[in-house]
Amino acid sequence: MSAPSRRRKRPEEPEEHVNHERWLVTYADMLTLLMVLFIIMFAMSQVSEDKYEALKSGLAVGFGGQQSVLNGASSVLEDDLSEYGTELVSSAAFRGMPADQQKMVLSALDSEEKRRIQAxxxxxxxxxxxxxxxxxxxxxxxxxxxxxxxxxxxxxxxxxxxxxxxxxxxxxxxxxxxxxxxxxxxxxxxxxxxxxxxxxxxxxxxxxxxxxxxxxxxxxxxxxxxxxxxxxxxxxxxxxxxxxxxxxxxxxxxxxxxxxxxxxxxxxxxxxxxxxxxxxxxxxxxxxxxxxxxxxxxxxxx
CATH class of the missing domain: 3.30.1330.60 (OmpA-like domain)
Structure with a gap:
């Protein structure tokens, strides 16, 4: 008579491997966030230059330019015009612009700057x-x-x-x-x-x-x-x-x-x-x- 049936042994499960490099994921995430932060900071440091370029492009209308921020991004110009108002209207570029374009530029100036220019x-x-x-x-x-x-x-x-x-x-x-x-x-x-x-x-x-x-x-x-x-x-x-x-x-x-x-x-x-x-x-x-x-x-x- 056969021996009592033996229980089949479960195959031994392999020991779980511990991932000792998991910290790299967190580290990489932190570096990514830092990189994004520095990109934002760099972009913010270039705002004045970009606005200046926008202002210069707008003045190009006076010299026959085809595209101008005066036709759209007036909000970009307003800060620069309040800062450079008097210098702007005394510049050769402004004087070379058609009268209607001059009015558009002046309309972007705040009332205080307008009074200063008029004075x-x-x-x-x-x-x-x-x-x-x-x-x-x-x-x-x-x-x-x-x-x-x-x-x-x-x-x-x-x-x-x-x-x-x-x-x-x-x-x-x-x-x-x-x-x-x-x-x-x-x-x-x-x-x-x-x-x-x-x-x-x-x-x-x-x-x-x-x-x-x-x-x-x-x-x-x-x-x-x-x-x-x-x-x-x-x-x-x-x-x-x-x-x-x-x-x-x-x-x-x-x-x-x-x-x-x-x-x-x-x-x-x-x-x-x-x-x-x-x-x-x-x-x-x-x-x-x-x-x-x-x-x-x-x-x-x-």
């Missing part, structure tokens, strides 16, 4: 009118002395520029001393300049003759000496206070008219008396624009 334009307009009045007084004084043809005047973002041109021999060639006629010109201008509160800058210039001055090391020295001559006469003889006077020397670098024009050398050899504006930097930069926007433009005298 800046009003300041520039008032200073331009005041400088024009000073120019009229100066020209009237010169006409009374029969010397109105000895100067040229213009108003721009430097202020009122009164150029003592050498057509009537204000300065002899290579000489820094005023001629008797040049002295009369300066003395005729001085009473009006004394009465205005503006500071004055005296700019010396030479002509573009490619020769070394006989009595000076360079044309820079000659232009500086000419500016000093006029400055000293205004102060020592005509009693304009020293605190209102300064000078600059430009050599031959800033001709008044094209050096190729016949007779230009007699005009480019000169001293400029600049009546400096009494306005903020932003308003000063707009004076030339305010005058140019008038019918017929700014114009010159002399």
């Amino acid at each position: 800046t334009y009003a300041e520039a307009e008032a200073e331009a009118k005041r400088l024009e009045a000073v120019r009229d007084q100066l020209m009237a004084a010169l006409r009374r002395a029969g010397l109105e043809k000895d100067v040229r005047t213009t108003i721009d973002d430097r202020g009122l520029v009164v150029s003592l041109v050498s057509r009537h021999v204000v300065f002899q060639p290579d000489i820094a001393q005023l001629s008797p006629r040049g002295q009369r010109v300066v003395d005729a201008l001085a009473p009006v300049l004394l009465d205005v509160p503006n500071d004055l800058r005296i700019d010396g210039h030479t002509n573009q003759e490619p020769v070394k001055p006989r009595l000076f090391a360079t044309d820079w020295d000659l232009s500086a000496a000419r500016a000093v001559t006029v400055l000293r006469r205004l102060n020592e003889r005509d009693d304009i206070p020293k605190r209102r006077l300064s000078l600059s020397a430009f050599g031959h670098e800033r001709p008044l008219i094209d050096p190729d024009t016949p007779g230009s050398q007699e005009i480019n050899k000169r001293v400029d008396i600049v009546v400096l504006p009494q306005t903020s930097v932003e308003a000063t930069q707009l004076i030339d624009e305010v005058l140019s926007a008038r019918p017929g433009g700014q114009g010159e005298e002399g």
Whole structure:
């Protein structure tokens, strides 16, 4: 008789393998989150640059661009316009835009910025009118002395520029001393300049003759000496206070008219008396624009 049936032995289950690398999953998740965090932080650090690019793209409309954020993402522009408002409207890009596009840009400015821009334009307009009045007084004084043809005047973002041109021999060639006629010109201008509160800058210039001055090391020295001559006469003889006077020397670098024009050398050899504006930097930069926007433009005298 067969032996009692034996119980079948269950096959031994393999021992469960312990995963000792499970921590890598958590570690990888943490690295992923850190990477996402750094990407977000990097993106946030680029916001200003992106908005600047958006602003620049918007201004491209003024130069014939085909696509502009002004037609859509106005919210992106608003922050930049409030920050750059005054600088924007005084820029060449803004002035080159069609009127309807300018209105779109201005409409994005907040009311406070609009008021600031309007105040800046009003300041520039008032200073331009005041400088024009000073120019009229100066020209009237010169006409009374029969010397109105000895100067040229213009108003721009430097202020009122009164150029003592050498057509009537204000300065002899290579000489820094005023001629008797040049002295009369300066003395005729001085009473009006004394009465205005503006500071004055005296700019010396030479002509573009490619020769070394006989009595000076360079044309820079000659232009500086000419500016000093006029400055000293205004102060020592005509009693304009020293605190209102300064000078600059430009050599031959800033001709008044094209050096190729016949007779230009007699005009480019000169001293400029600049009546400096009494306005903020932003308003000063707009004076030339305010005058140019008038019918017929700014114009010159002399």
